[in-house]
Amino acid sequence: MSLLINATPLSFTNLNKVCPYFTMFPISFPFEELRERGKIGDWVIDPFCGRGTTNFAARLLGMPSMGMDSNPVAVAIAKAKLACAEPNQVVELAKTILDTAKEPTFIPTGDFWELVYHKNTLTRLCQLRETLINDCSSSTSVLLRAIILGALHGPRPKGTPSYFSNQSPRTYAPKPNYAVKYWMSHGMRPNEVDVISIIKSRADRYLSKPLPDVKSKIELGDSRVADSFRDMPKARFVITSPPYFGMKTYLPDQWLRLWFLGGPDYVEYRQSEKQLKHSSAAIFAAEMGSVWKNMAARTSQEALMIIRYGGIHDRAAEPMDILNQSLVDSGWRMESLRKVPDSVSWRRQAQQFLRKPRKAIKEFDVFCYRD
Ligand SMILES: C[S@@+](CC[C@H](N)C(=O)[O-])C[C@H]1O[C@@H](n2cnc3c(N)ncnc32)[C@H](O)[C@@H]1O
Incomplete structure (x- = not known):
């Protein structure tokens, strides 16, 4: 019982x-x-x-x-x-970062980066990335970071977008060469999306119910x-x-989310020393x-x-x-x-x-x- x-x-x-x-x-x-x-x-x-x-x-x-x-x-x-944070606190933090951030110090380039995000979306993501890498110590910033990670790549809907990317899988990151070929052959160019609206609708959904601290x-x-x-x-x-024995692709499969957290802007295929051998x-x-x-x-x-x-x-x-x-x-x-x-x-x-x-x-x- x-x-x-x-x-x-x-x-x-x-x-x-x-x-x-x-x-x-x-x-x-x-x-x-x-x-x-x-x-x-x-x-x-x-x-x-x-x-x-x-x-x-x-x-x-x-x-x-x-x-x-x-x-x-x-x-x-x-x-x-x-x-713990209220949805509006998360949205306000995102707005403040974007309203006050300078031009990002680094924006990745190349076919993949031109096709995965619209250039304005990529600039905003880089501003959020650099600010959150620098300081992610509050509960509100921890929640904002996770909400962005969840929206980083996924399918392109017919209606309102809920991901920042061009058509992609949601669980694992697109493989750059394959994704570029796919987007080119299907004539898929990335749409500009409203970064704050996506964050807001996600914050409202995930933080709607009060949870114990x-x-x-x-x-x-x-x-x-x-x-x-x-x-x-x-x-x-x-x-x-x-x-599970033999399932060892946790890091390469998450490379785009790793990039957002401060990792390289390409896939690293070598095994991390910190994963079970x-x-x-x-x-x-x-x-x-x-x-x-x-x-x-x-x-x-x-x-x-x-x-x-x-x-x-x-x-x-x-x-x-x-x-x-x-x-x-x-x-x-x-x-x-x-x-x-x-x-x-x-x-x-x-x-x-x-x-x-x-x-x-x-x-x-x-x-x-x-x-
Ligand atoms: C099957 S997943 C766990 C999934 C989890 N139950 C969930 O619901 O999300 C196994 C995890 O072990 C982690 N891992 C592998 N080697 C590790 C190590 N040496 N120390 C800590 N974590 C490790 C992997 O990064 C992976 O996230």
Whole structure:
């Protein structure tokens, strides 16, 4: 039975949609688990927090939380999930930046940049970018930044635009060469859009409902590092979803959002040192294991850790073998396993990949207790 009588309803989840992210899990998963088992004030950790779904669920339930991710895009979105501001404060901040900003010090050039944004839109985006890179310390600026990240690329509607870009995917960034060919062959030139109107309609949508202000911390960092999370009280829950073995394109797939956060104006294909290494299943399992060990050191003895894990069915690297291996000598024992229904898994994957994966994605929720 739930101990959280006054939990904020799950219908208050507009803010959770502020910006899509790769392989995010549905909010109902951490929300239902925490509502069923937790109480107000219990600390929650997600060491692979992505866009902060677990942290947002904890917020709705009045539980303080901590999240870490080594991808700056994930961290910028997750921070916004825990911030508080009124829609008009976000819009006023955007207007002030654009009214007072000087010419940007740098505007990227080349075919891609000429075709992805209208030149006036690109100038405004560069002004917002440079100001927010310089200072993004207030809750209002954190929310403005996440709203811009969510609007940076997406489809061009027939009616009022809700993205700044020429026709693009919304979850992952357009691949420059492919996108240029596509726009040229379809005669698609970018329209000038009203940057403030797009920000306003998004701020009204995502910030329409008041949310509890709950203690929380999101950090950009590497969860394999032993002293991660050392400054927080012992947590009662870990709810997380590590990268699936072989899915290693989190950074290149988000390159345009990374650019907005201060990254280069081109795709960097090399793997970041701060992401788990996918060189072999055994190495990957050992890397995940170091994170579970850190979680054991940062949780209370009665803590529960729920890991959603899966992958493409492949005998050479069966996901549950990798996960079992990662739990050996980690301070955790697996108590039970539950298959995520195909309908839930499929809907999630379809939203992200926009096409049917060739092989089925199998996912499990693995429940672990401290040794
Ligand atoms: C499956 S996603 C998590 C998605 C998240 N559950 C959500 O709903 O958005 C896995 C995340 O692990 C992050 N990651 C990979 N290696 C990491 C590391 N060493 N430390 C922290 N985060 C890491 C990736 O950047 C990615 O955001």
